[in-house]
Amino acid sequence: MNSFQSVFRSDLFQGQTIVVTGGGSGIGRCTAHELASLGADLALVGRKIEKLETVKAEIAQTCGVKVSIHSCDIREEEKVTATVAEILAEHGKIDHLINNAGGQFPSPLSSINAKGWETVVRNNLTGGFLMAREVFNQYMVKNLGKTDMSITNIIADMWNGMPGMGHSGAARAGMLNFSETASLEWAPVRVNAVAPGFIASSGMDTYPEPMKQTIMQLDKTIPLQRLGLEAEVSGVLAFLCSPAASFISGSCIRVDGAAPNARRIWPVGTGKQNPVFNSFHLGGVPEVIQRRDAERAGKK
Numbered sequence: 001m002n003s004f005q006s007v008f009r010s011d012l013f014q015g016q017t018i019v020v021t022g023g024g025s026g027i028g029r030c031t032a033h034e035l036a037s038l039g040a041d042l043a044l045v046g047r048k049i050e051k052l053e054t055v056k057a058e059i060a061q062t063c064g065v066k067v068s069i070h071s072c073d074i075r076e077e078e079k080v081t082a083t084v085a086e087i088l089a090e091h092g093k094i095d096h097l098i099n100n101a102g103g104q105f106p107s108p109l110s111s112i113n114a115k116g117w118e119t120v121v122r123n124n125l126t127g128g129f130l131m132a133r134e135v136f137n138q139y140m141v142k143n144l145g146k147t148d149m150s151i152t153n154i155i156a157d158m159w160n161g162m163p164g165m166g167h168s169g170a171a172r173a174g175m176l177n178f179s180e181t182a183s184l185e186w187a188p189v190r191v192n193a194v195a196p197g198f199i200a201s202s203g204m205d206t207y208p209e210p211m212k213q214t215i216m217q218l219d220k221t222i223p224l225q226r227l228g229l230e231a232e233v234s235g236v237l238a239f240l241c242s243p244a245a246s247f248i249s250g251s252c253i254r255v256d257g258a259a260p261n262a263r264r265i266w267p268v269g270t271g272k273q274n275p276v277f278n279s280f281h282l283g284g285v286p287e288v289i290q291r292r293d294a295e296r297a298g299k300k
């Protein structure tokens with residue numbers, strides 16, 4: 001594999017240690033490659049150690065940074081505490097935490113039992129909180145003001161609700177509010193959230209087929225009319241760790257091609273290709289107004 005071609009300066013994170021949870025696949029793996037290409041030493045956390053071993057070996061082929069790997073289910077409090085201690089024993093510092101691990105099983109709300117709800121909330125809210133709390137308490141609080149430190153929490157574009165993702169959406173909403181509060185309590189550590197939309201990554205393989213088919217009606221779902229790339233998320237994560245973001249805290253950056261802006265009833269896209277604009281030109285809207293006025297007049 002060739003070295004990751006980042007848009008950032010190649011020594012941007014030289015001498016820094018960055019923790020990436022869920023670093024064994026998808027967005028987390030891509031982020032690990034990008035940060036390593038920028039000189040960061042890495043601690044990769046995930047449940048399946050084989051996935052982390054593979055990413056560590058990939059990075060070893062491309063650059064000489066130090067990469068440690070840690071098998072840990074972020075939902076287990078004692079395990080998280082021990083893992084952060086293990087990372088500090090190996091690296092001596094944690095400059096940035098990227099809370100990327102997460103996921104869910106799709107299900108209508110009416111079919112989710114308490115155990116399933118808890119499982120997903122713990123995966124997407126409690127686990128990220130535990131990681132952040134331990135990194136802050138074990139390292140960051142003792143080094144406030146000495147260097148720019150940050151925590152970035154990956155959430156998801158589930159604004160206004162998303163059928164089949166009710167448990168996950170509730171957890172992500174909680175994670176956003178947690179990020180906002182932590183940015184107040186833990187300043188000057190910067191705490192932000194990043195909300196990816198539909199990204200062509202391993203996570204998408206887990207979507208059920210009807211959901212994938214709906215997403216792929218790109219003229220209705222994503223104004224930029226394509227899926228996002230893992231590197232388009234990792235670039236934003238690198239930016240948030242960098243000095244370019246040193247006055248950004250308590251924010252959420254959406255990486256979603258404007259998907260939440262799309263009105264689902266109308267196709268998206270520009271001028272001539274868009275049938276909605278054509279219907280305006282053909283007088284579609286005045287017709288509706290005339291009908292409304294006629295109905296109102298009839299009711300008087």
Ligand SMILES: CCC/C=C/C(=O)SCCNC(=O)CCNC(=O)[C@H](O)C(C)(C)COP(=O)([O-])OP(=O)([O-])OC[C@H]1O[C@@H](n2cnc3c(N)ncnc32)[C@H](O)[C@@H]1OP(=O)([O-])[O-]
Pocket residue numbers: 102103104105106107113115116117119120123156157158196197198202203204206
């Ligand atoms: C806009 C973008 C949208 C977002 C995109 C992405 O996030 S992409 C990224 C996507 N990437 C990912 O999502 C990957 C990460 N996802 C995962 O690792 C897992 O899906 C998990 C963490 C959600 C559960 O893992 P685990 O091993 O910890 O859990 P477990 O298997 O032991 O189950 C515990 C309990 O949960 C329940 N329950 C579980 N499954 C189902 C189901 N299918 N059906 C119904 N219920 C289900 C059930 O109650 C079960 O207990 P039971 O009945 O067995 O006694």
Ligand SMILES: NC(=O)C1=CN([C@@H]2O[C@H](COP(=O)(O)OP(=O)(O)OC[C@H]3O[C@@H](n4cnc5c(N)ncnc54)[C@H](OP(=O)(O)O)[C@@H]3O)[C@@H](O)[C@H]2O)C=CC1
Pocket residue numbers: 021022023024025026027028045046047048049051072073074075100101102103104123127154155156157195196197198199200201202203204
């Ligand atoms: N792809 C997309 O379209 C979108 C993704 N997201 C979010 O972005 C993040 C990355 O997603 P993506 O790369 O696509 O999907 P992946 O499923 O490939 O990544 C999720 C990673 O999280 C790890 N993980 C999951 N649960 C735990 C846990 N309890 N403890 C430790 N590690 C865990 C997994 O590793 P392991 O199995 O080894 O534990 C895996 O490497 C996730 O939080 C996802 O929900 C948000 C919006 C859209």
